[in-house]
Amino acid sequence: MTGRSTGVLAVGRAVPLLVRWGLSADADLVYRCLVSFGPRNAGAVATSLGLAVRRVRAALEELDDADLVGVTGSVSVYGAGAVRWRAVPVDAAVTGLRRRALRRAAAPVGVGPGAGSSGHPLPARHLPDRAATRRRIAELVAVERTEHLAMNPEEIFSTDTLAIAAPLDLALLRRRIRLRSLGRAPADGDRSSRHATEFARLGGEYREAGRLPHKLMIFDRRVALVAVDPHDLDQGTWEVVEPAAIDSFVSLFVRHWTDATDPRRNGVPEVVLTPREKAVVALLAEGHTDTSAAEQLGISTRSVTYTLRALMDRLGVENRFQLGLALGAMNAATPSRAAEPEPIEGDDR
Structure with a gap:
């Protein structure tokens, strides 16, 4: 996939990994999608993420139970399928997750007078x-x-x-x-x-x-x-x-x-981007296509495609949209403002 609408996204606000708070990977992706693009219905989220609608709906129910999403508008006219979901702001979500974790903490172990x-x-x-x-x-x-x-x-x-x-x-x-x-x-x-x-x-x-x-x-x-x-x-x-x-x-x-x-x-290991990956991601985040990014870097279009495919495999995501969300969460997809890209080793043209 190429073009400005499907390139790697730049997400300005880092989002905590919800999996580490006990939520599913699908819930994490859906929440990031809503944070990045605003209110959407389940079908639109499914299309954006390349996931089955049933998986998105299950993830939304999970997020709703955790008070991380809310409904916008009325559902009486168009039915449940047209419900538009909005993400709770990141700061409020983190505060809510902390409170939820404290509420779920088990009662203290029986120790002390009368506990024998x-x-x-x-x-x-x-x-x-x-x-x-x-x-x-x-x-x-x-x-x-x-x-x-x-x-x-x-x-x-x-x-x-x-x-x-x-x-x-x-x-x-x-x-x-x-x-x-x-x-x-x-x-x-x-x-x-x-x-x-x-x-x-x-x-x-x-x-x-x-x-x-x-x-x-x-x-x-x-x-x-x-x-x-x-x-x-x-x-x-x-x-x-x-x-x-x-x-x-x-x-x-x-x-x-x-x-x-x-x-x-x-867990998810720390991801360190190579110079080529940093340069490719920065250009695509600015809106370049694979072809124009390749021209800027002096490499082949195939090299750009292979670089992104390898990065998706490392992060365990299925498409470029998900890759953009994952990189944005690490603040790794912010467009570079440097005058010159970092040196890139060798090309396979």
């Missing part, structure tokens, strides 16, 4: 605040010998939290202790798998799950630290040593670990 089996209080020591918890973590990490399990339900980590966790993780990995960390997908839609790749390079294991019930650390399967309130760590932590309770926490971790995914294999 047979109605007896569970043997647990209360660490009263964040500072006490940090000191105890450091003490337990120092004597760990075999395995460290961590469950982190936060979608956003503060720089303070990362500054504390990173050195502890590194200390465990240097001592060849098996470290398994279970986290949530980033709330900002960051699709990079660099963290998981670097973590694995150091010897750790990291997976992500859509939902996690609580903030939990287990040391050598003999001590567990469980946050009193995972959304307010200043409330302190329960330190549990009762063997039956530890077994339950380990089972909880293993169950969620089994269902979780490795972002290096199941």
Whole structure:
């Protein structure tokens, strides 16, 4: 496909990847389409994306349930098929997704007075605040010998939290202790798998799950630290040593670990465009056809076509419209204002 109407699109506002918030890939594409082109009915969206109408309608229902789309106009005259859908603005959508994730968070694990089996209080020591918890973590990490399990339900980590966790993780990995960390997908839609790749390079294991019930650390399967309130760590932590309770926490971790995914294999890797891809995308985003883009770059039209086909294969999209949405989400399809394109290596004319 060539021409200005079917070229790669320039999307000005980056859209978080909805898949990382638990929505389907179809819902993600449909939402991006509505953000980019404004209100449309299901048939028009299906035509634009090259998807079956039934898939678009299912995606719209999913987006509607998540309060990410709304209906414009009345449906009484023309029927449901003529309903025009509009996307909720991106900033409002992100805020709504965060609230939705918090509402879906599971209730805290039963720890503390009265939480033990047979109605007896569970043997647990209360660490009263964040500072006490940090000191105890450091003490337990120092004597760990075999395995460290961590469950982190936060979608956003503060720089303070990362500054504390990173050195502890590194200390465990240097001592060849098996470290398994279970986290949530980033709330900002960051699709990079660099963290998981670097973590694995150091010897750790990291997976992500859509939902996690609580903030939990287990040391050598003999001590567990469980946050009193995972959304307010200043409330302190329960330190549990009762063997039956530890077994339950380990089972909880293993169950969620089994269902979780490795972002290096199941996520979307960071896409780095080659100089040729950057130049081709920039020209098509400005409205060039394949032929005029080829003339500008001094390569063949076939080279432009092959470059775009390879890029579509890398991003897992089916047509140029979907490619434009994917590149726009990464701010990679913004027209270049440079006077000269980057140097392009070799041509296959």
